[in-house]
Amino acid sequence: MAAAAAGAGVPASFLSLEPQLQSTVQKKVRRARKNRVAEEELTPGVVYVGHLPRGLCEPQLRQYFEQFGTVRRLRLSRSKKTGGSKGYAFIEFESDDVAKIVADTMNNYLFSERLLKCQFMPPERVHANLFKNSERMFQKPSQPAVKRYNKVRSLVEKAKMAKRLLRKENCLRKRLAEKGIKYSFPGFAAQGLPVKRKKVKRSKAKQNVSLTSQRPEGCQEEHGHVHCNTTMRHIAYGCPRPDTIRLPGCCIQSISGQKELEAPAFQ
Incomplete structure (x- = not known):
């Protein structure tokens, strides 16, 4: 041999x-x-x-x-x-x-x-296709359905899935009741599935009130701008510093507390 x-x-x-x-x-x-x-x-x-x-x-x-x-x-x-x-x-x-x-x-x-x-x-x-594709190396199946089921889902996708499960469960309860079957089970509702929260629309007035409540002490609003009395509050709240930045046509309160009127345009 x-x-x-x-x-x-x-x-x-x-x-x-x-x-x-x-x-x-x-x-x-x-x-x-x-x-x-x-x-x-x-x-x-x-x-x-x-x-x-x-x-x-x-x-x-x-x-x-x-x-x-x-x-x-x-x-x-x-x-x-x-x-x-x-x-x-x-x-x-x-x-x-x-x-x-x-x-x-x-x-x-x-x-x-x-x-x-x-x-x-x-x-x-001996079947004609007995050795068909016998020279190919075996490749493990990708199993796309399993990958789709086990993928990491966002909160929105989880909420949609929970809504679908609850809807199917309610349909099942209705079918059992129509057939006269008295059977109670906890179901998905007892498990506390995540539910998609509805977005609450807030009016502009409420938004302004909330912003005013968050304003630091010593700051006031004039001509649509917020001004602070101290330099640190300017930095913390994001207001323009009176000793460095001047807005045209607006009243700016300086650190000394005196109001100054700026020129209508930059020099």
Whole structure:
């Protein structure tokens, strides 16, 4: 075998066959090749392998079964939801004689505390799409619905969800009452779901009153501007300082308390 000859100088791995069994298999394969006519085309053969141990994936399976002969295609059955192995695979060899030898030799073979179940599959039992997309590497499903459900929601989205749940719960209670079923349950209302708060519109008069109540002591309003008597209150409340900034056409109260009338325009 080409694979056995290539790995003659390499130390045996845990995936290699027993030495006595490997020599027996090699003799059978050589005998099968001699019986073949040189010009005759090789007919591929498929072997079903079951009871596979966990952790045995496509690369390990190919490495293990290439000890018998050339592996053309390999398909490990996986779960579409989780991507985990289902414990069985289909392996296509270049020659059906080699596939029959593999099925006879590896059936009930103890491998990693499991008895492998191998069976040769006749061509009429092999489905046309059995090895479709077998060369592609498995990609874990993205599960967009799960991501949408588990995403972080804002307060507005939570309030909409709570409103929808309460509406459905009320419809359920009405249907039960219409059918004469007396059944009481706490439901979502007892859980205190977040509810969207309504915005309260405030008039300008109320806003002015609230601003006046927040005005610091010593500040007064003249001509639509707020003026303070001390420099620190100017800085804290954001008012213009009388000793540095002068607004045109407005009465400004200085630190000394005297009112000054500014010129109508900047100089």
